[in-house]
Amino acid sequence: MLEPAGYRVLRVATGAEALERAVSARPDLVLLATDLPDLNGLSVCGELRQDLPDLPVIGMTAAPVTRGQRLAWLRAGAWDCLAFPVDAEELLLKIDRYARAKRRADRAQEGVLVDSATGLYNGGGLKRRARELVAAAVRAHAALACVVFGADRRLSKRGAGEGGGGGGAAAEPAVRDRLGAALRSYARESDTIGWWSEVEFAVLAPGTDEEGAARLAERLADAIETAPPEPGVSPPALDVCAGYVALTDVHATPVDPEELFGRAGAALQLARTGVRGEAGARGARIRRFERA
Template identity: 55%
Template sequence: MLQPAGYRALRVATAAAARERARSARLDFIIIITPLPGENGLELCEALRRDPSITPAAPIIGVVTGALPRELYLRWLRAGAWDCLALPLDVEQLLLRLGNYLRAKREADRVEEALLLDPATGLYNARGLKRRARELVAEAVRLHAALACVVFGLDPQPDARGSEPSTVGSAAVRDRVGLVLRTHGRISDTIGWWVGEELAVLAPATDADGTVKLAQRLVHALGTAPPEGGVSLGALEVRAGYEAVADIHAAPPEPEDLLAHASAALQRARAGDGGERIRRFQSSGEP
């Protein structure tokens, strides 16, 4: 029904498999055909809508067997479905609805993406970092995986000739910083501007040792980046703070706490405690 119209359909038989596939794949829409073995379709719809790794812009359509009374239709809408249909389906009608829904979803995705990015560099902004932190924490909880966050502080310094330090806030310099991080970062990393002239990197499947290596590599890259396109970063003092959790599932943090902890560790590194350029977050009471 869907494939002849140009859609690639992913079919699963159970609610558990549907949740797993919805989290791991970027789906344009979800159709829940009831009854489902082991779970109510309405409960699945509600669970998918609560899942932070699934965009609210993804249409969910319920399909029921038999009659579709008004109260059941309203229950599907309350559960977060965009629509509910009854078997047998009018294929032409369904395809027309899907076309309308997908145009709305793509426009919502475009607007949301613009709101999550820094227009000067194409990196995530603070809002985008928070959104990605929620998604990555949810994924790491599901996979029992590690997750880390590093926040870098860029402090311009006078050069050897005593010239005034460069301004990291300028659009050209920010763009150059973004290019350096994208070049030396990993494809799996989420990179963005956090607060002021601080940059954050969210690193999935990365333990404490891996986080230190990541931080060292990026600190070096930022501190030694050559001029390019007439833009120089000048003399930069680059420090970093990080938080790394080996198994997010064992003790799930609040997503924004990862960013806040790494930022707090950066402030300690900037304060010069112990002379370390890269510091791990330590809670109050830790030495």
């Protein structure tokens, strides 16, 4: 019914998977069954409302909906509650209306959460996504990584005590455009990318452990340094450094969402000064966060 109508459908089998995928996939709407193998549909709806308050949820029941059931779903945050068998035309009309409302809300937030020049999240948008991803990882006992990058003008060969041009290059419009294009092209669809400051950008990578975070940092750093310039533009050659922190099980090692950026940023500063440690085998430009 939905796919022939032009919708892309993501199917999950459990409530836990629904909570995890809703945060990572960012759907326009969720159809949620009352009876799930692991969780109660109402409780899942309530958690979705906490994590994604603007996400439309339609509760679906196998039996006729009583007044009490409808009110319970509405209190849990659902936009509607329908019973099988459902009228296909009615369902499609409601999905269309609710999805349009969700997209309007998303566009209204873009001015607050997205950098208009590059289309990447700004600091506020990154913080919001960090809260959502940490909450999902806690529930799923999943891994989560944060990588913070800095781009410096290539003034000299990088060595101990040399950090390139001090990080100012990333503030230049041409460089920001180049960085944004490279990140959009080479990051994974599940990654959240944005500007953490005027001169640093960050990637939140769900389901990524330390080894995966190091590979991600290397891949994106190489992509940015070798990205071709726009026609008619001569941007400076760049040296890209990165710091990262990765948690294998966020439930077992709780972390404040914003602390992820602080830890990865501290590792970035070490990378910029060329201090070598355990990450030296990969090159001093990539550093893992380590507690003092």
